[in-house]
Amino acid sequence: xxxxxxxxxHLVMGMTNKKSLKCEQHMGHRAMYWYKQKAKKPPELMFVYxxxxxxxxxxxxxxxxxxxxxxxxxxxxxxxxxxxxSALYLCASSHEAGTGIYGYTFGSGTxxxxx
Amino acid sequence: xxxxxxxxxxxxxxxxxxxSLNCTxxxxxxxxxxxxxxxxxxxxxxIMFIYSNGDKEDGRFTAQLNKASQYVSLLIRDSQPSDSAxxxxxxxxxxTPLVFGKGTRLSVIA
Numbered sequence: 318x319x320x321x322x323x324x325x326x327h328l329v330m331g332m333t334n335k336k337s338l339k340c341e342q343h344m345g346h347r348a349m350y351w352y353k354q355k356a357k358k359p360p361e362l363m364f365v366y367x368x369x370x371x372x373x374x375x376x377x378x379x380x381x382x383x384x385x386x387x388x389x390x391x392x393x394x395x396x397x398x399x400x401x402x403s404a405l406y407l408c409a410s411s412h413e414a415g416t417g418i419y420g421y422t423f424g425s426g427t428x429x430x431x432x
Numbered sequence: 433x434x435x436x437x438x439x440x441x442x443x444x445x446x447x448x449x450x451x452s453l454n455c456t457x458x459x460x461x462x463x464x465x466x467x468x469x470x471x472x473x474x475x476x477x478x479i480m481f482i483y484s485n486g487d488k489e490d491g492r493f494t495a496q497l498n499k500a501s502q503y504v505s506l507l508i509r510d511s512q513p514s515d516s517a518x519x520x521x522x523x524x525x526x527x528t529p530l531v532f533g534k535g536t537r538l539s540v541i542a
Contacts, residue, residue, distance in 0.1 A: 350529065359520055359532040360476065373529065407475055414527060420466040421530055423475040 320344075323408050323424035331432055332398060338427050340391040340408030348414035349391040350421065351383060352407040360407055366391060367414035398431045405429075434459040436523050438533035447542050451508040455521030455533055458502070462523040465497060465504045470518045470535070480506060511540045 321342045330336050340349065348367050352360035365373035366385045374383075380402075382394040391408055405428055409421040435458045445451045455465070464483040468476035482488045482495040482504070494507040504523075508515055521533040 359534050362529050365529055405473075405475075414529070420464070420468075420478050420481050420522070420524070422478070423468075426475045428473075 321408055321410055321422050321424035323406075323427055325427060326425065327428045327430075329430045329432060330395065330398065332400075334398075335394070335396045337395065338393040338406055338408075338429075340393075340424055341389055342410045342422070342424075343389055344410065344422065345388075346410035346412055346422070347388065348411045349385065350409040350411075351381075351391070351393050352409060352423075354405045354407055354426075364393075365414055372414060395429075398429075400431050403430045434462070434523070434525060434528065434531050436521055436531050436533035438519075438521050438536050440534055441537040442539050443536055444539045444541055445511050447511060447513060447540055449511050451511045451515065451538055451540070453506040453508075453519050453521070453536050453538065455504040455506075456502055457504065457523045457531075459523065459525050459531075460499075460502065462525040464524040465495070466522045466524070466530070467493075467495060467504075467506045468520040468522065469515075470520060472517075476520055508538075511538075513540045513542050516540045 351363040354360045363377045364383045369385045384392040405426045407426045408424040411421045437456045467480040470476045480495040482497045488495045492509045496505045518535040520535045522530045
C-alpha cells in the first residue's frame, strides 16, 4: 500500500463551525506533514509530526489544531476559520522527518472552502 | 534562509519537443532533490528524485544535478499535451522539511 488517504475530498464550512480533516497512511512512515496550498502557489508547510510527536509548528494560528493519534493517522481540527483559510490542504508522509532520499508521498488533498 | 528558485513560466513547448525545467538552490548542505508534477486542482505527484551529481533517467524524464553550481534540472523528452502541469522542484537538507520552489508552469502545445 503506497497511498496516503485524505478525507473528505471537499469541505464547505461556516466560520463558526468545527470540522476535522483526516489523513491515513499504511506505509510504515514515521513522519507526517500538513501543508496548505493556495491557488498558483507552492505548498506551504504547517506542521510536522515525527514519531507521533509534533516537531514543527510553522507559527500556524491556533484555529488549526493538529493531532496524531497513532503512527498511521493524522488529523487537523478546524475551528473558527476565516474565508482566507480556504485552500487545498495536503497531508504527506515520509520514512523519517527530513532525512532519506525518497521524498514525501502526498495525499489527494482536501479542498476547503470557508463561507 | 534555505531557498529553491524556479522560473514560474509559463514555459510553452510544441508537442514532441524537449521541455527543460530549471531550479537553483541556496543551501549547499542540501542532499536530495525532487521533482513533483501537479495538475491543476490535484496534489503533487513525485516523478523524479536525484541525490548524486550527474544525470538520472527514467523513461522520458531525465533529472540532472550539479552540486558545484547548485543547479537541478528536469528534461522531458517527446513532450505530450498530458505533460502540461506545474512542476515543483524541492530540496531536502539535514532534518529540515522539504523546501519547495514556486513551481514552473509547463504548457505543451499540440
